[in-house]
Amino acid sequence: MSNNEKIAFLDLVTPHKELEQELTSVFQKVISTAGFVGGPMVENFENEFAAYCDAKYCVGVASGTDAVRFALTAAGVKPGDVVVTVAHTFIATTEAISQAGARPDFVDIDEKTYAMDPKKLAQYFEQECYVDRETGKPFNRKLRAPVTAIVPVHIYGQCADMDAILEIAGRYKLIVVEDACQAHGAEYFSKKHNRWMKAGSMSHAGAFSFYPGKNLGACGEAGAITTNDEAMMRSMKMQRDHGQAKKYYHDIEGYNGRLDSLQAGLLSVKLRHLAKWTRERQAAAVEYGRLLAGVPGVVAPHQPENSRHVYHLYVIRVADREGLQKHLAAAKIDTGIHYPIPLHLQKAYESFGYKKGDFPVTEKVAVEILSLPMFPQLQPAQQARVVQNVQEFASVGSLR
Numbered sequence: 001m002s003n004n005e006k007i008a009f010l011d012l013v014t015p016h017k018e019l020e021q022e023l024t025s026v027f028q029k030v031i032s033t034a035g036f037v038g039g040p041m042v043e044n045f046e047n048e049f050a051a052y053c054d055a056k057y058c059v060g061v062a063s064g065t066d067a068v069r070f071a072l073t074a075a076g077v078k079p080g081d082v083v084v085t086v087a088h089t090f091i092a093t094t095e096a097i098s099q100a101g102a103r104p105d106f107v108d109i110d111e112k113t114y115a116m117d118p119k120k121l122a123q124y125f126e127q128e129c130y131v132d133r134e135t136g137k138p139f140n141r142k143l144r145a146p147v148t149a150i151v152p153v154h155i156y157g158q159c160a161d162m163d164a165i166l167e168i169a170g171r172y173k174l175i176v177v178e179d180a181c182q183a184h185g186a187e188y189f190s191k192k193h194n195r196w197m198k199a200g201s202m203s204h205a206g207a208f209s210f211y212p213g214k215n216l217g218a219c220g221e222a223g224a225i226t227t228n229d230e231a232m233m234r235s236m237k238m239q240r241d242h243g244q245a246k247k248y249y250h251d252i253e254g255y256n257g258r259l260d261s262l263q264a265g266l267l268s269v270k271l272r273h274l275a276k277w278t279r280e281r282q283a284a285a286v287e288y289g290r291l292l293a294g295v296p297g298v299v300a301p302h303q304p305e306n307s308r309h310v311y312h313l314y315v316i317r318v319a320d321r322e323g324l325q326k327h328l329a330a331a332k333i334d335t336g337i338h339y340p341i342p343l344h345l346q347k348a349y350e351s352f353g354y355k356k357g358d359f360p361v362t363e364k365v366a367v368e369i370l371s372l373p374m375f376p377q378l379q380p381a382q383q384a385r386v387v388q389n390v391q392e393f394a395s396v397g398s399l400r
């Protein structure tokens with residue numbers, strides 16, 4: 001590889017070229033049957049993805065955002081409730097909470113894993129809420145509303161500390177919906193269950209996005225919800241299909257939130273390759289870790305012993321993030337920032353009245369993170385060039 005070739009942040013063309021025949025044959029099948037909505041392709045994918053996630057049921061939906069929203073509503077979140085999540089996530093997490101009629105509220109993240117900090121979550125209930133005697137559930141004093149659910153986000157492809165979060169949820173009788181939109185196949189060793197558990201199988205439901213750049217991506221928009229709860233599965237199926245369980249018999253007002261057959265068929269093809277792609281991402285992460293070990297001023301991703309990260313993103317932290325990003329861009333190396341502005345400081349949530357300093361770890365991390373190129377086909381030579389350029393920047397002392 002020449003030293004001047006561009007290194008993309010993500011290569012979506014190569015895997016589609018490799019699978020072109022299989023993917024095209026799905027398209028031909030859909031055209032020849034004109035089965036565009038519902039039908040066996042959707043059901044097959046749902047069964048396959050449920051099995052992949054060690055969940056009893058899977059409900060295919062139109063996006064990850066719909067997945068979070070339908071799961072919250074199906075689990076019993078009502079308009080006016082408060083749902084606790086993190087500000088270090090993509091805005092879809094809180095959009096979905098708002099769309100379910102609830103008010104998002106935040107707790108800070110863990111500085112090593114960047115996921116919800118269970119200690120901060122416990123403090124939230126102890127300090128900002130009192131327990132309602134009638135319901136046994138927490139009531140937020142300032143927001144004057146009941147807190148009914150928690151949405152931990154398995155950020156970058158690594159599960160949040162679910163044992164601790166579920167223990168707190170159990171104490172306060174709360175719903176938990178995992179935002180697993182970035183974490184297809186990620187695993188967490190639960191001490192409580194004494195086994196490895198898959199993202200999306202540990203709580204009331206798990207929400208997945210199949211946006212094209214995700215570890216399992218559609219050729220368009222798509223999402224899914226996993227659950228072990230039959231009643232929730234039925235409710236989510238109704239919500240995605242205009243509130244009907246039987247054609248033109250509408251028990252509730254729902255949405256147009258279905259997974260279409262073409263995307264389901266394409267996802268079935270790609271799902272067969274997901275385990276291999278995940279292994280390739282994990283190998284690339286090991287290689288980055290090895291190469292970065294000698295570079296001063298770089299914080300590499302932290303993987304606790306109880307976690308099997310699937311590296312949707314490979315995110316490092318440095319003091320001069322902007323400087324490093326510019327240096328890499330000049331060497332034709334693409335990078336990303338996930339995410340530059342924490343949600344509590346976004347204009348969209350100005351009216352909520354959060355201020356700088358409310359979530360110090362989230363705010364610190366947001367100015368230091370940089371996502372390096374990461375995808376299954378990334379070559380060791382490309383990684384060596386990325387890290388060589390990081391090293392160059394570090395050697396002039398710019399990272400400390």
Ligand SMILES: Cc1ncc(COP(=O)(O)O)c(C=O)c1O
Binds near residue numbers: 063222
């Ligand atoms: C953490 C997180 N939550 C939710 C979503 C929403 O998924 P979608 O874009 O499929 O609606 C995404 C994907 O972008 C995400 O990364």
